[in-house]
Amino acid sequence: MNVRAVAAIVLNQVIEQGESLSQALPLAQKDINLKDKALLQMLCYGVLRTLPRLDFFCSSLINKPLKGKHRCLHFLILIGIYQLLYTRIPSHAAVGETVNGAKALKRTALKGMINGVLRNFMRKKNQLVEKADKQDQLRYCHPSWLVKRLQQAYGIEKSIEIMHENNQQAPMWLRVNKVHHTTLHYQTILKKANLEAFLTIDIENCNALRLDNAIDVNKLPGFDKGWVSVQDAAAQLAAHYLSPQKNDLILDACAAPGGKTLHTLELQPDLKQMVAVDCNEKRLLRVQENLNRLGLTATVIHGDASKSEDWWTGEQFDRILCDAPCSATGVIRRHPDIRWLRRDSDIQELVKLQKNILQSLWKILKSGGILLYATCSILPDENDLQIADFLKHTPNAKIIPLSKRSNIAKGCQLLPNEDHMDGFYYAKLQKVTY
Numbered sequence: 043m044n045v046r047a048v049a050a051i052v053l054n055q056v057i058e059q060g061e062s063l064s065q066a067l068p069l070a071q072k073d074i075n076l077k078d079k080a081l082l083q084m085l086c087y088g089v090l091r092t093l094p095r096l097d098f099f100c101s102s103l104i105n106k107p108l109k110g111k112h113r114c115l116h117f118l119i120l121i122g123i124y125q126l127l128y129t130r131i132p133s134h135a136a137v138g139e140t141v142n143g144a145k146a147l148k149r150t151a152l153k154g155m156i157n158g159v160l161r162n163f164m165r166k167k168n169q170l171v172e173k174a175d176k177q178d179q180l181r182y183c184h185p186s187w188l189v190k191r192l193q194q195a196y197g198i199e200k201s202i203e204i205m206h207e208n209n210q211q212a213p214m215w216l217r218v219n220k221v222h223h224t225t226l227h228y229q230t231i232l233k234k235a236n237l238e239a240f241l242t243i244d245i246e247n248c249n250a251l252r253l254d255n256a257i258d259v260n261k262l263p264g265f266d267k268g269w270v271s272v273q274d275a276a277a278q279l280a281a282h283y284l285s286p287q288k289n290d291l292i293l294d295a296c297a298a299p300g301g302k303t304l305h306t307l308e309l310q311p312d313l314k315q316m317v318a319v320d321c322n323e324k325r326l327l328r329v330q331e332n333l334n335r336l337g338l339t340a341t342v343i344h345g346d347a348s349k350s351e352d353w354w355t356g357e358q359f360d361r362i363l364c365d366a367p368c369s370a371t372g373v374i375r376r377h378p379d380i381r382w383l384r385r386d387s388d389i390q391e392l393v394k395l396q397k398n399i400l401q402s403l404w405k406i407l408k409s410g411g412i413l414l415y416a417t418c419s420i421l422p423d424e425n426d427l428q429i430a431d432f433l434k435h436t437p438n439a440k441i442i443p444l445s446k447r448s449n450i451a452k453g454c455q456l457l458p459n460e461d462h463m464d465g466f467y468y469a470k471l472q473k474v475t476y
């Protein structure tokens with residue numbers, strides 16, 4: 043199959059049918075070789091990162107938008123322009139292979155039109171780019187509702203910086219399972235396999251390793267034996283902040299696919315019990331798969347965290363991790379489709395859901411117990427404002443420092459690419475008795 047044609051189908055599924063890239067892409071990559079897999083990923087990510095710009099170029103070059111059964115060809119043109127503008131693929135190959143994509147999509151009659159549009163783009167490139175650079179929306183490639191929210195939260199200059207970071211490629215972060223190797227030792231194992239990994243600056247004893255170029259997990263030494271997992275360093279902070287103690291009964295309330303459940307178990311193997319809850323049955327299967335790979339045990343429950351009365355067995359938890367469903371605006375560099383799939387109105391809905399989850403989990407937390415609230419959002423409504431509202435309405439809740447090392451008792455907002463990490467938010471709450 044022509045890779046450009048497959049990319050056009052994936053982009054059509056994401057943009058026109060609202061499927062997430064993380065669902066559509068792996069399915070499309072299933073039966074193709076490693077080299078083409080990488081090219082397919084590069085084309086899909088690249089087009090989604092620059093979508094409004096490419097749309098603008100395309101609409102400047104054709105008279106009538108391609109709709110309905112021809113819609114895939116619109117994305118094929120965007121893929122063609124993307125290659126000509128942002129990759130080192132020689133232009134004759136980029137144009138030739140893209141035009142052949144029309145045949146693979148059974149639109150042979152339109153090959154000539156695609157060829158004409160791409161050649162016209164090459165002729166008018168400088169002039170079109172200059173025009174696009176004059177429009178903010180085409181420079182930053184974010185939807186206007188999100189630009190507005192970022193500007194309100196961070197001001198104009200900082201929000202431009204954030205949008206710039208969102209358009210960069212994210213590194214691959216590794217979490218080393220200390221049961222098998224120290225992080226430093228695993229770094230040397232990687233070196234022997236010709237993989238250069240960088241150690242994090244030590245934040246909260248979280249020594250994560252960073253590979254600047256992502257690789258197939260099966261190429262990581264000992265991945266199948268559970269020596270190492272893929273997890274962004276910002277997400278790795280969760281288990282350190284949760285600080286699991288011997289004999290604790292711990293709940294991970296929105297657990298799938300299980301990254302933080304597993305890390306907590308790796309950090310503290312002597313828990314009384316680890317309970318992992320998620321409302322998405324399919325994603326819960328991933329939790330069990332990951333537990334099996336690492337040889338760890340947890341009680342996995344299909345349940346709604348906002349209705350704890352439906353699945354709670356009656357023993358209050360010492361510690362609860364609430365990694366709440368959120369806008370995922372902190373991880374746009376990893377999921378470039380998020381900005382086009384989310385709507386402004388989703389934020390209010392998410393804030394309501396997070397509030398219900400927090401209230402429900404608070405009831406099943408022990409007196410003196412700890413609840414760590416986390417999101418991969420950078421929007422204050424889901425983070426500091428959510429926590430301020432919770433504290434206002436919950437007299438037996440107090441916010442405490444995230445760790446022994448940090449004495450700042452407030453939520454911590456990490457922005458995308460700070461120390462190469464994802465955008466994340468953490469706040470630690472304690473249930474007090476009067």
Ligand SMILES: C[S@@+](CC[C@H](N)C(=O)[O-])C[C@H]1O[C@@H](n2cnc3c(N)ncnc32)[C@H](O)[C@@H]1O
Pocket residue numbers: 277295296297298299300301302303319320321322325345346347348365366367368399
């Ligand atoms: C940010 S992800 C969790 C990532 C996970 N903690 C990890 O580290 O791998 C949020 C999860 O919340 C789940 N979720 C959404 N609404 C929920 C609800 N009402 N109750 C329980 N889980 C929910 C989603 O299915 C999703 O798996």
